[in-house]
Amino acid sequence: MKWWTKLSNPRLTDVAKPTVNDIARVAGVSLATVDRVLNDRPGVRSVTINKVHEAIDKLGYVRDTAAANLARQKTYRFVFVLPDWKGQFLASLERGIAEIIVSAPQNRTEVRTIRVPNHDHTQLAATLAELDPAQVDGLAIMAKETPLVRDAIADLRKRGIPVVSLVSDQPNSDRDHFVGIDNVAAGRTAGTLLGRFAGGQKGKVVVVITNKQSRDMIERRHGFDQVVGANYPHLEPLPSVEGQEDPAHTERVTLRALQQNPDAIGIYSVGASVQGIARAIAAARLPKRPILIDHELTENSAALLRAGVVDAVITQNTGHLARSALRVLRAKCDKTPVIKSQENIRIDIVIRENLPSMK
Amino acid sequence: MKWWTKLSNPRLTDVAKPTVNDIARVAGVSLATVDRVLNDRPGVRSVTINKVHEAIDKLGYVRDTAAANLARQKTYRFVFVLPDWKGQFLASLERGIAEIIVSAPQNRTEVRTIRVPNHDHTQLAATLAELDPAQVDGLAIMAKETPLVRDAIADLRKRGIPVVSLVSDQPNSDRDHFVGIDNVAAGRTAGTLLGRFAGGQKGKVVVVITNKQSRDMIERRHGFDQVVGANYPHLEPLPSVEGQEDPAHTERVTLRALQQNPDAIGIYSVGASVQGIARAIAAARLPKRPILIDHELTENSAALLRAGVVDAVITQNTGHLARSALRVLRAKCDKTPVIKSQENIRIDIVIRENLPSMK
DNA sequence: CTGAAAGCGCTTACAG
DNA sequence: CTGAAAGCGCTTACAG
Known part of the structure; x- marks a missing residue:
């Protein structure tokens, strides 16, 4: 059945493809009744319903949604x-x-x-x-x-x-x-990347979160801790600091965390303003650039990825x-x-x- | 204009949404002529074409493809x-x-x-x-x-x-x-992951390729070499070995490469049978598990990812x-x-x- | 409970 | 070069 060549029977496969008309004919009812059955509308005797269903099965009918929507406006x-x-x-x-x-x-x-x-x-x-x-x-x-x-x-x-x-x-x-997405898995992914990028170094990890109540934040943090605890015990994730939905505030809390932990080797941004974090890193004048894993690809995070400030972004399209x-x-x-x-x-x-x- | 509330004018936005009939009326021509213009069919005077186009612009007509296809069967x-x-x-x-x-x-x-x-x-x-x-x-x-x-x-x-x-x-x-996908970028991605996962270790990288002629293979290898040369000079990618499309042959050539370079710290599988490579790794009894980056997510590579044999897979959906x-x-x-x-x-x-x- | 007829927005022969 | 009419596969009042 190669319909794509000139030699084969033209449009062979077009035969049949039954319509409501075929159902009506085979079932011996009107179009309106077929429509009622098709759309589960009330007011049809069960005998009639059965007749229609039999015809549908027999013909292998599949409804044309486009036509239905057109008619239905x-x-x-x-x-x-x-x-x-x-x-x-x-x-x-x-x-x-x-x-x-x-x-x-x-x-x-x-x-x-x-x-x-x-x-x-x-x-x-x-x-x-x-x-x-x-x-x-x-x-x-x-x-x-x-x-x-x-x-x-x-x-x-x-x-x-x-x-x-x-x-x-x-x-x-x-x-x-x-x-x-599955946010626990997203957090695990972030944890693994941070762990691998750290390449065996020991150290603390600053965790910046938007707020501690939001479900996706909690799940990500949970997944992160799971995987770091299990596979990268030489890393020590710190308690989350909250940046709210505010870049300036995020900068402040991150900077404070970095100053308190100048030996931190990485930062996990669970959903906070990456701009604020980047500014905090610049302001902290750390001896060594920290690894930075962020969530959600945006213009900001893309730019920071290009600039080499962010190492990886976990995101959803x-x-x-x-x-x-x-x-x-x-x-x-x-x-x-x-x-x-x-x-x-x-x-x-x-x-x-x-x-x-x-x- | 909040049509979603009960209070607002019902179906306010439904007005207009012009159809071919409206165009015909406004342009003062028949449906058939509108259709001819709409579909760039020959046999219409340019004056008429213009009239129709004006009507289209004026009304802001957008064609209903579904209806068109229905009619066109x-x-x-x-x-x-x-x-x-x-x-x-x-x-x-x-x-x-x-x-x-x-x-x-x-x-x-x-x-x-x-x-x-x-x-x-x-x-x-x-x-x-x-x-x-x-x-x-x-x-x-x-x-x-x-x-x-x-x-x-x-x-x-x-x-x-x-x-x-x-x-x-x-x-x-x-x-x-x-x-x-952009296969040069895919190769660069593979190179970066291998470089980062290596975490500063020095060493050789075995590169296994399906064949040296295929365009995607060439581009990936090229991107890989670019990024490793620029950012991970302590890594030394070896000349590609060809696995063909055959797992057994892939295993043989990979094993040979690993035996010749027992100090290899990583393997880049540009598009070869990951099964064959995994078997070669097992057979080589290396002192340390090599980093393995592969292309294309399949049942095999997923299983090896889960087993911890493959470190990352670059893929396209x-x-x-x-x-x-x-x-x-x-x-x-x-x-x-x-x-x-x-x-x-x-x-x-x-x-x-x-x-x-x-x- | 059921059906005949018109119509959704477009296209297609067929006339002229 | 242009138009009137029928039809695509389905749904919707309106009768009965």
Whole structure:
């Protein structure tokens, strides 16, 4: 059956590919009834349902979603809720979302982004409560895990709106899916790179964290400690210092930590401002450049990677995050299965040599 | 304009979104003429063309590709031509292709894979010559770069079939696009990891290559030498030994190299059978485990990563390769632009800690 | 509970 | 060179 050559029977494979019309004919019912069965709509006798299902099985029907959406004049409307920090990671994520917005009209999809103060659980919950099932077909949310948010998500699901958590999981809510990386593994990856790059040196490691409550931060730190404790016992990770979401504050706390530990051989930035850390390193005038491992590839971290200040960045592709969220949300709407392997977000390791050439 | 709340004007944003009918009305022509202009079909006076274009601009029309394909009853038919080696990388690539085949019917796409003996340029060229533009809408090809293949590609393009090169580029042909990584950068990445993991040790590095002619091999070795020469002068990469595409032969040549250089501190596997290399390491009974950097993540290399025999794998995601080839081919058919950032295949670094959990 | 007919946004013969 | 009409595979009021 080589349809690609001139000699073979032209368009041989085109035969069949059954449509709703074929089902209607075989089942001996009308198009409308086929549609009702196909879409689980009420008001069909079970005998009739069975007849239709038999025809479907017999013909091996697969529905043409594009045609269905066209007829339905369906546009998917998704809302992305993000925290309102100003950091470059979020900017990058927004760019990823902007890209899907650009290609969205092609797919009959509208996407809106809402930024909500991350510390204000009440406002966040209120925003979610405002979402109208008649207007919104799905929600992607990046937020700290709090009881209020958990309940708001449950409520949305009850109203029939699919929800995916983004970047930071809401494992105790009944969100449909988590789009993001395994942060424990990400921390282990950071620990291993730091351990290997240290090449047998003994010493302390300064750990800078955004805040100690955020789930992804906790998981990363945990993974880091696991692997360092097990494989690099000559390294001594210090208690985390908190940089908040503020470069200047991050610089201050990091500088203080470096001054208290001038023999530190490395710094693990669990999610803090890498700019602040770089400035602290410069200000500390250490005898030897410390190894620096950071999370999330941004313009800043890329520049510092190029400059040789940062040694490696553990990251996740924001474009993938956005597209994956979109695909999963669409799948949930269509009630089609998600392809697991495609939605598995990878933990990327970036060093100077494999920096992506373009943004 | 918050359409997501109950309070706002329902479906406010739905207004407009102009269609061909609107264009026809505004331009004062028929649907058929609009269609002709939209698709650059011949037989329209330039005055008319202008009228239509003005209407398009005025209305801000964007075409609905899904509806167009439905009407056109268009199914894309793409052929993937791959070498007939038995290796796991190709198996993985085929799995990536299989995945797009599964989801293909949804997108009115048919994909066929042809395996051609890689050494047989003549048969390869003959296979390409057999491709009928009436039957095939696009070609993705992974093959060594030879004049015969180059000409065959040019010929296909002349017959109007878009061509993308896959994994190994055909830079001197006029293929539409290359789907794959920058292999010089991949080699630099391997060199840097080996250099850093060596942690200041002096010593020789055994380099095992599939064959010395293949373009990707040459580029990787080149990048490796660049970075080691510049940044790790205490390392001494040895001349490449050729493993062919054969594990047993790879084992023999690697073992010989290790016996001749028992003080080698590392091995760079540029694209050879990592199984063969692992067996050679075991057989050589070295005083100290050498650092081993390999390319392409497969079941074998993943197992060796877990076992601590391989230290890092430089790889490219075969799922991305397949999907990217598909998207680019479809874009070429539709004459729509490719989104560069989305089609940029990343150089992935995999260590034990960030191994993907599932295949 | 079921069906006939119109329509989604586009394309395609067929006339003229 | 241009247009009227039918059709792609599905869904949606509207009748009955």
